[in-house]
Amino acid sequence: MTTIGNNSGENLHTNEFVWSLKCYQALYRRSIDDPEGFWAEQASALTWEKTWDKVLDWNPPYGRWFKGGKLNASVQCVDRHAQSEKRHKVALYWEGETGDTRTITYNDLFIDVNRFASALKKMGIQKGDRVAIYLPMIPELITAMLACARLGAIHCVIFSGFSAQAIADRVNDSKAKLIITSSGGYRRGKILALKEIVDEAVTKCPTVEKVLLVKYTSHNPPINTEKDIWLSDILDGDGTYVKPESMDSTDPLFILYTSGTTGTPKGILHGTGGYLLYASKTMQWAFNPSQESIYWCTADAGWITGHSYLVYAPLVLGLTSVIYEGAPDFPAIDRWWQIIEKYRVNIFYTSPTAIRMFMRNGEEWVTKHDLSSVQVMGSVGEAINPEAWRWYYKYIGAENCPIVDTWWQTETGGFMISPCIGIQTYPLKPGSATFPMPGVDPVVLDSNGQEAGLNKTGVIAIRKPWPGMLLDVYQNAELYQKTYWSRFPGYYAPGDFSMKDDDGYWWLLGRADEVIKVSGHRISTAELEHAIVGHNAVAEAAATAKPDEVKGEAIVLFVILHAGSVGSTDQKKEIIKYMRTAIGTVATPDDVIFVDKLPKTRSGKIMRRVLKAVASGTPIGDVTTLDDQTSVEEVIAAYEELKAATTKSLQG
Ligand code: PRX
Secondary structure, eight states, X not given: OOOTTOOSOTTTTSHHHHHHHHHHHHHHHHXXXXXXXXXXXXXXXXXXXXXXXXXXXXXXXXXXEEETOEEOHHIIIIIHHHTSTTTTSXXXXXXXXXXXXXXXXXXXXXXXXXXXXXXXXXXXXXXXXXXXXXXXXXXXXXHHHHHHHHHTOEEEEOOTTBOHHHHHHHHXXXXXXXXXXXXXXXXXXEEEOHHHHHHHHHTTOTTOOEEEEEOOSSSOOOOOTTTEEEHHHHOOOTTOOOOOOOEETTXXXXXXXXXXXXXXOEEEEEESXXXXXXXXXXXXXXXXXXXXXXXXXXXXXXXHHHIIIIIIHHHHTTOEEEEXXXXXXXXXXXXXXXXXXXXXXXXXXXXXXXXXXXXXXXXXXXXXXXOTTOOEXXXXXXXXXXXXXXXXXXXXXXXXXXEEEOBOOTTTSSOSBOOOTTTOOOOOOTTOOBSBOTTOOEEEEOTTSOBOOTTOOEEEEEOSOOTTSOOEETTOHHHHIIIIITTTTTSBOOOEEEEEOTTSOEEEEEESSSEEEETTEEEEHHHHHXXXXXXXXXXXXXXXXXXXXXXXXXXXXXXXXXXXXXXXXXXXXXXXXXXXXXXXXXXXXSEEEEOSOOOBOTTSOBOHHXXXXXXXXXXXXXXXXXXXXXXXXXXXXXXXXXXXXXXXXHHO
């Protein structure tokens, strides 16, 4: 077998390589030639109450998988393991930031999910209701998601770094009637006052009837006796059983908000049968876990990586996972390596931004720990730069473990392009996500919608529906069609630049739209601009990104102040603080640049390339392809003017 982890691609043209690729290709071909037959075979991995009538109902742009099939997500993740010989197998090793630990078996999880579901039922939660969850990374976050799923309620997890306004936007869009939160959480030794943040949000959320509180931190948050209920006050005993709701395969399981090109986040709606099958199968193919594996995904459950590969896929597969609540560098920069050593983690899944942060702090923090248990390493969120790839490969994987670079999105539900070491091994190329997952049919298109040839950069588009695809944008079919299906009719458009090389390897080259990736998290310039103009000193603003050594990209705001406001250092600090409160820590700008004028085309559109070039300190480059009436000279003049204003603002 070809050595996996070969990072130079040197085995690419040996017979061995050709042979190993053929094994993958045989399975892949079958998935593309007969997708319905292929997925029907795979679907036996789930426990169905009723088999589907139709594998795929494809009514473009809507794909409905396993139509007529009945199942419940919490049964897939918990009941069937708790009722098998896996009953006492550990499902979750939880490590709190303070050093507290909990070990939860599948049987424990079964008990906890039933008790939580019973509490939700007492609060009147029923099938189809939306429930917002704003919790730190404690086991109750997972239990709450599964308890909602048990009742057929649609969970809407909101990352615990988001602000009150961001919670309110998501709760109001989803019309959730309940928010589940906790007294607080821990982050770098401090208490995150989550309940207080929720209290502020709730004043703007008319649909919220109750707030359900998990007691976690030691402090006493303010309690509103009309609205707030402590979970501990309504929990039944261990023997409680809540009959799982019989769900259609195509019923929604959750809504997760993500940034798009509009000012407000979009509710990405995922279904049940197709999503669960896709998440679990892709995990098996990509990471090749065994039943003995100890798996750790460092993502927060508030993001799609957490939903698919921290909660649903590992539990559907009945695996043992580690979950960690806190910051990677607390109390010291080797906290993660301590955790790997302590739990003997075999499969480790993280982001390039984390790797770059560790790289910067030096390998001595890594080499003092025994990481020999690691067998497979994953990467997600953005393309991993070759330097970070090599460091990860050398120091975490001891030059002996493959790096599974997984390209996918909130909308895709699961991996789309990724090495599949559970199918076959082949040489890796640092920075390439290698080949499509079975069932995924991508193509690179040029700006005219024609197939770009090999080695040509274009945008990636997906030709066929796949089981993990989003059902819709929550209550916004128009946005769903416009965002994903209108750019190239008949194709799903993920919005990324891409290239396929001579060897057939796929390279994902970053966003082709106005979406910024900060530490792998998605935020649109429109959303930033929408938030910043709410500041009373700001007349107009434009957001862009500059490259950042650790975060990948960092936010830069160009701001025009109202007459009378001064572009002082204090004003900058105030705007930075404002952005954190308006959206959350993800939206923290690195630079705020005060200007009198923004570069605009004759038709009034912001010249985004000019902003980006000035913020990044790079030349403006080729400006001959502007589709506006604006002349090249005007663009260059705008560039020079903004550059001069920027220098002045940064010096000031
Ligand atoms: O641009 C791609 C980038 O992240 C986007 C999706 O972001 P989000 O929905 O927040 O999901 C992140 C976790 C799946 C994609 O459009 N992206 C994600 N993974 C990779 C990547 N870009 C290159 N390589 C990756 N492995």
